[in-house]
Amino acid sequence: MKTQINNLKDYAELAWASYFYFDFLNTRNIFELDFNQEKIQEENSLRGYREIKVNLEHVVSQKHKDKEVLIDLRQDDAWQSKMLNFFDEKTNFDKLNGEFGELQTKNFIQRYEVQFHQPNTTSGFSATLFYDKEKDEFIVGF
Numbered sequence: 001m002k003t004q005i006n007n008l009k010d011y012a013e014l015a016w017a018s019y020f021y022f023d024f025l026n027t028r029n030i031f032e033l034d035f036n037q038e039k040i041q042e043e044n045s046l047r048g049y050r051e052i053k054v055n056l057e058h059v060v061s062q063k064h065k066d067k068e069v070l071i072d073l074r075q076d077d078a079w080q081s082k083m084l085n086f087f088d089e090k091t092n093f094d095k096l097n098g099e100f101g102e103l104q105t106k107n108f109i110q111r112y113e114v115q116f117h118q119p120n121t122t123s124g125f126s127a128t129l130f131y132d133k134e135k136d137e138f139i140v141g142f
Contacts, residue, residue, distance in 0.1 A: 010132075011139070013104075013108070014112075014130055014139055014141045015141055016099070017060055017100070017108065017112075017128075017130075017141065018126075018127075018128050018141030018142065019097075020059050020060055020096075020097055020098050020099070021059060021069075021094075021096060021097050022059055022114055022117040022119075022128050023117065023119040023120075024054040024058075024059065024069045024094070024096065025054055025055070025056065025059050025114060025117065026053055026054065026055070027053075027054070028053075028054050028069045028070060028071075028072070028094070029051040029052060029053055029054065029069070029070045029072075030051065030052060030054055030058060030064070030067050030068065030069055030070060030096070031047075031049050031050070031051060031052075031067075031068070031070070032049075032050040032051060032052045046073045046075070046085070047070070047073070051070060054069060054096070056108075056109045056112075056113075056114060057105055057109050058096055058098070059096065059098055060098040060099075060100045060105050060108055060109070061098045061100055061102070061105040062098055062099050062100060062101060062105075063098075063102065063105070064096045064098055065095075065096055065097060065098050065099065066095050066096065066097075067095060067096050068092070068094065068095055069092075069094040069095060069096060070092070071088045071089065071092045071094070073085045073088070073089075110133075111132060111133055111134050112130045112131065112132060112133065113130065113131040113133065114128060114129070114130060114131075115129040115130065115131050115138065116128070116129040117129070125142075126142070127140055127141065127142050128140070128141045
């Protein structure tokens with residue numbers, strides 16, 4: 001009975017996590033922040049600030065909730081690229097939506113890996129394949 005209850009809790013946590021924006025995982029960037037939660041300046045960056053890839057902690061943690069997810073900017077100096085970058089930046093409303101507390105986030109990222117994520121389709125379907133390192137099994141969340 002205890003095993004079944006623990007399994008139910010695990011599945012409930014994965015069902016909750018499956019609503020977070022895994023679309024951004026390892027594909028998009030956020031600004032790296034210092035201890036004061038300020039952006040770190042970087043001269044060689046197109047935006048003037050240091051950027052890091054979105055990782056699993058960023059996706060699930062409430063600490064990062066509502067942080068802007070950056071659009072990849074065009075790297076060339078053409079005026080068209082600069083104009084498109086400007087409009088992309090102004091119309092980007094992508095934000096992280098994780099809701100796990102600090103301890104729950106720590107336990108989650110130690111236990112699970114995201115093996116595959118199917119972003120929302122036009123019908124609203126999305127799915128995430130998790131690997132449970134503790135139980136050595138795969139679990140799919142819809």
